[in-house]
Amino acid sequence: MPNYLSPGVYIEEVPSGSKPIQSAGTSVCAFIGFTEKRPAGNLGEPVLVTSWTQYTNSFGGFVAGAMLPLSVYGYFLNGGGICFIQSLMAAEETATKTGAAARKPSLQLPARGADGGASLEIETKSSGPVSITVADPPPGSPDDQFTLTIHGPGGAEEVFNNLTFERKKGSRYAVDVVNKESKLIKLAEIESAAPLAERRPVLNTYNLPAPQAATSALVSTKSFEGDLSARVGLAGLEAIEQITMVCVPDLMAGYLSGQLSREDVKGVQLAVIAHCEKMKDRFAILDALPDLSPQQVDDWRMKEAGYDSAFAALYYPWIWVANPMANGSGPSSIKIPPSGYVAGLYARVDTERGVHKAPANEILRGVLRLEMEVSKGEQDILNPHSINCIRSFPGRGIRVWGARTLSSDSAWRYINVRRLFSMIEESVYEGTQWVVFEPNDMDLWARVKRTITAYLTTVWRSGALFGATPGEAFFVKCDAENNPADIRDAGMLVVEVGIAPVKPAEFVIFRFSQIS
Numbered sequence: 001m002p003n004y005l006s007p008g009v010y011i012e013e014v015p016s017g018s019k020p021i022q023s024a025g026t027s028v029c030a031f032i033g034f035t036e037k038r039p040a041g042n043l044g045e046p047v048l049v050t051s052w053t054q055y056t057n058s059f060g061g062f063v064a065g066a067m068l069p070l071s072v073y074g075y076f077l078n079g080g081g082i083c084f085i086q087s088l089m090a091a092e093e094t095a096t097k098t099g100a101a102a103r104k105p106s107l108q109l110p111a112r113g114a115d116g117g118a119s120l121e122i123e124t125k126s127s128g129p130v131s132i133t134v135a136d137p138p139p140g141s142p143d144d145q146f147t148l149t150i151h152g153p154g155g156a157e158e159v160f161n162n163l164t165f166e167r168k169k170g171s172r173y174a175v176d177v178v179n180k181e182s183k184l185i186k187l188a189e190i191e192s193a194a195p196l197a198e199r200r201p202v203l204n205t206y207n208l209p210a211p212q213a214a215t216s217a218l219v220s221t222k223s224f225e226g227d228l229s230a231r232v233g234l235a236g237l238e239a240i241e242q243i244t245m246v247c248v249p250d251l252m253a254g255y256l257s258g259q260l261s262r263e264d265v266k267g268v269q270l271a272v273i274a275h276c277e278k279m280k281d282r283f284a285i286l287d288a289l290p291d292l293s294p295q296q297v298d299d300w301r302m303k304e305a306g307y308d309s310a311f312a313a314l315y316y317p318w319i320w321v322a323n324p325m326a327n328g329s330g331p332s333s334i335k336i337p338p339s340g341y342v343a344g345l346y347a348r349v350d351t352e353r354g355v356h357k358a359p360a361n362e363i364l365r366g367v368l369r370l371e372m373e374v375s376k377g378e379q380d381i382l383n384p385h386s387i388n389c390i391r392s393f394p395g396r397g398i399r400v401w402g403a404r405t406l407s408s409d410s411a412w413r414y415i416n417v418r419r420l421f422s423m424i425e426e427s428v429y430e431g432t433q434w435v436v437f438e439p440n441d442m443d444l445w446a447r448v449k450r451t452i453t454a455y456l457t458t459v460w461r462s463g464a465l466f467g468a469t470p471g472e473a474f475f476v477k478c479d480a481e482n483n484p485a486d487i488r489d490a491g492m493l494v495v496e497v498g499i500a501p502v503k504p505a506e507f508v509i510f511r512f513s514q515i516s
Helices: 052-059 068-077 091-098 174-181 214-218 221-225 233-239 250-256 262-279 294-305 339-352 376-385 415-431 442-461 485-489
Strands: 028-035 047-049 082-090 106-110 118-124 130-135 146-151 157-163 185-189 204-208 245-247 283-287 312-316 319-322 333-336 367-370 387-393 397-400 474-477 496-499
Touching (some): 028 233, 028 250, 028 339, 068 339, 082 233, 106 204, 118 204, 157 174, 221 233, 221 262, 233 262, 245 339, 262 283, 262 312, 283 415, 294 312, 294 376, 367 387, 367 397, 376 387
Parallel strands (some): 028 245, 245 283, 283 312, 312 387
Antiparallel strands (some): 047 082, 106 118, 130 146, 130 204, 146 157, 319 333, 319 367, 474 496
16 A cells, blocks of 8 residues: 555556456467568568468469468468468578579480480470470471470370471471470470481470479478477477467478378378477367378378377368469369368358357368368268368368367367367466466455456357356356465465367257157
């Protein structure tokens, strides 16, 4: 109490005794992977991004072989609003670090001459696989001419007849003709003194591989696990409290490029799960391996991966989306892991309905088709094993049709239950910091109980808790019974909170009977 020394009127501001708790955010995703570029001075630290435009300004656009840009685009498309981007490596940096030129895959066509040399070097312009067929020219053509047929993704085809290495006026010099007209390849001549007829490429079909992300050469499990002191990788996310979801889509880019094995995929996903379990305020959205049948993904989940965690969910199958890198020459669609699109759906459901609503029976925006059409009979096998299926329904679109965590504990079976508890726990943690070092007496017990009760009543009114009254939905206990003298002497205040969450109606059963 202030010490008053002279007569007069004094005004004091006193606390009301109730400090309201606000719900913590639930819709902030962290993406770890590869990008086209990075902001100046960024060495892999997480960067806050609030829109696709802001992402492209900081990290560039789409990169062949990289899944993160496509996943972030799908995140915003499906309702995501805030995310953190952690670029492990940018494509423009990789060429410098590996000493490789920033070129797409190329090959040399052998010449027909006896010296065994090559005549043409071919570089792909397409983001997909390309094949080149060398054939004889139409009948009656000079013997130094040949025909090139280029087969591109999606059935694209280009035919160039009467090509030659002769550069005189009126001739169809191969390099000039193809480079001017082709949308699929680029040619370069390999100089030789051999006669024109001997420089013709050998009749055959040649395959150019699809370009991979330049970053794929540097993928390792250590890249994803990171380092806390350097603020990179999974460890670097520990310092950011706002994050509530974690996606690692480029883990699959490393797998597709051959840099990571199935064991490596399992190791990184286990590290993601361990990170979320350690932090307790975030949830891992995992992708299944690509090109697996329902039986294969079930075997992988149960026998090979064997995950068991309430802080993670697994989604199957992969999805086909529009290919933004097509540019009129590549395939019109591209197959990617679903985690980024699903994370956007989580954010959309949180905003429209609340975190207590299971993120299922909702449309995935921007998905053209599925890698595998899962039947009801196949999902009857996968769902009990906590593999959340994405399915296509006639007239209802492509929807997420599962809401289970990877936990074997039935109390934490559903995603919305785990995420609701994480939100409430984080909200109470942030909203009761004022309690620390307060006098541990009955007045404090009453204030703490009143504060938490008021907050949980608001949560109950939002429909997140089960019960006709607040008393049925939750309880808060903070009194002498759970705070005896020995607990107080140890400097502790114990508050017991019980919550009855709403659980999704996963199985809706109608019982019909015949009446007269």
